[in-house]
Structure formats: C-alpha cells, structure tokens
Amino acid sequence: MSLEERKGILRFPKATFERLKLYHALLSQLHAEGKSYVLSEEIAEMLRITPEQVRKDFSFLETKGKPKVGYVIKELLDELDELFGTGVDENIIIIGAGHLGSALANYKGFKNIGIRVAAIFDNDPKKIGTMVGELMVLPLKDLSRVIRRFKVKIAAICVPESSAQQVADLLVSHGVKALWNFSTRILDVPAEVIVQNEDITRGLLGLKHMLAEKERIKAEELNSVKESSPK
Numbered sequence: 001m002s003l004e005e006r007k008g009i010l011r012f013p014k015a016t017f018e019r020l021k022l023y024h025a026l027l028s029q030l031h032a033e034g035k036s037y038v039l040s041e042e043i044a045e046m047l048r049i050t051p052e053q054v055r056k057d058f059s060f061l062e063t064k065g066k067p068k069v070g071y072v073i074k075e076l077l078d079e080l081d082e083l084f085g086t087g088v089d090e091n092i093i094i095i096g097a098g099h100l101g102s103a104l105a106n107y108k109g110f111k112n113i114g115i116r117v118a119a120i121f122d123n124d125p126k127k128i129g130t131m132v133g134e135l136m137v138l139p140l141k142d143l144s145r146v147i148r149r150f151k152v153k154i155a156a157i158c159v160p161e162s163s164a165q166q167v168a169d170l171l172v173s174h175g176v177k178a179l180w181n182f183s184t185r186i187l188d189v190p191a192e193v194i195v196q197n198e199d200i201t202r203g204l205l206g207l208k209h210m211l212a213e214k215e216r217i218k219a220e221e222l223n224s225v226k227e228s229s230p231k
Ligand SMILES: NC(=O)c1ccc[n+]([C@@H]2O[C@H](COP(=O)([O-])OP(=O)(O)OC[C@H]3O[C@@H](n4cnc5c(N)ncnc54)[C@H](O)[C@@H]3O)[C@@H](O)[C@H]2O)c1
Pocket: 095, 096, 097, 098, 099, 100, 101, 121, 122, 123, 124, 127, 140, 157, 158, 159, 160, 161, 163, 166, 167, 182, 183, 184, 200
C-alpha cells in the first residue's frame, strides 16, 4: 500500500488512481472528437490493458456502464473532472527558470486542468527580471508575497539536485503544501507535505526493459523454431 493510501489522502489504490488519469485523458480526447458512448473493451484496446481491469477501475466510480452501450463519456468525464478538481482553479508557482521551468511556464495545457502558473522564480541575478512567456522571473525574496497573494499551495521544483532540498525547505517554511519535484533529489519534508516526484528517466527505463524482454522472447522463439525444424 502506498503512503498516500495509508494516509487516506488517496481514495483508490495508487495503480487505479494512475490509470484514472489515463482514462481522463482518453475520455477527453473521445469527447472532443464528438463521441458519446464508449465500451470498456474499446478503452482497454486503446490503452492496451484488459477490459476486466477497466471495469474494475470504474467500479470505484459512481458512473455505471450499460450492457452493449457502455459508458456515457460525458458522465464519466464529469465525475473524473470532479475527482481531479479540474474545474477548481489552482495557482501554482515554479522555482527555477531554466530549461524545464521555462518549458512548464510556457505550457498551455495546464489551463485545461484548472492550473494557472502564477509566477516563476530564480536566484540567478541574470535571469531575474527577464520574461518567460508572459511571466517576469522573480527573485526569491518575493516568494512570501506571491504565495499569500495567489493562495499558492503547489510549487514545481525545477532547480538542480544540489539546490532542491534547500528550495523545498524554503517553500515549506512559506506554507506550500504540495511539491511537484522534478529534481532527482529525494526530498526530506514534514509528513503533512505532499510530494510528487517526476522522473522522466523512469518511464524510459520501463520502455528499455520491455524492449529488451520482447527481443529476448523473439530470439528464444526463433531458436526453438530452428531447433525443431528438420535438419
Ligand atoms: N531539462 C529537462 O528536460 C529535465 C527533465 C527532467 C528533469 N529535469 C530536472 O529538472 C531540474 C532543472 O533542470 P533544467 O534542465 O531546467 O536545469 P537548468 O540548469 O536549465 O535550470 C535550473 C535553474 O534553477 C535555478 N536555480 C538553481 N538554484 C536555485 C535556487 N536555490 N533557487 C532558485 N533557483 C535556482 C538556476 O539559476 C537555473 O535557472 C533538474 O533537477 C533536472 O535534473 C530536467
């Protein structure tokens, strides 16, 4: 069981919660394409999982599917929107106006999930005062004012590993409740602070492993065909 499940701040098993995010993305796409109903088999095929898994995950939701017709996409989407709070606007801040911080600040997709980047900060005097998209890079001394003014609860940490803990401490001391940590540093924060670690290399490691496994299985199959064929 994950720490979030144990703390009771996650209503579902963590793996289900992760898949619900994928369903949300897929259903948004289908809705935008004008589709009204979807079968668990269709979702399963598109996400490469089993229909049983989809039905099990959806059993945690209020929305129920109908035999042969499937689920009403809009109903599912509304329930997931409420679950993820996409309709509730939340201001976040970004610390570190480097490559990643700037890319996040410029990302237009956050508004679709009710997130607004209120400000971006850096400690490099050469970056402070420059523009990242529509935002001016602010010095850390403005942190307290911005957090109060925009009621910021979430901060993205986009600084090098060596500065991440210091930045986390600073954010927590200013009352930030949730850290979206892009550095590889495992942060030491009070138990009540929520941390989401994002490590894009982990996804790639998974892909590398699966690719190697696929190639191994294929090679084994080829070998067994060779061995069983008449000489
Ligand atoms: N660039 C990517 O694609 C990428 C992808 C995944 C993870 N990351 C991780 O994200 C973090 C940032 O990566 P990047 O490529 O944007 O680095 P970067 O060097 O381009 O930017 C880091 C920024 O943080 C600022 N900074 C350093 N210490 C600070 C402090 N104490 N307070 C405020 N600002 C501070 C620097 O001045 C700089 O502007 C790193 O931990 C990196 O490992 C980056």
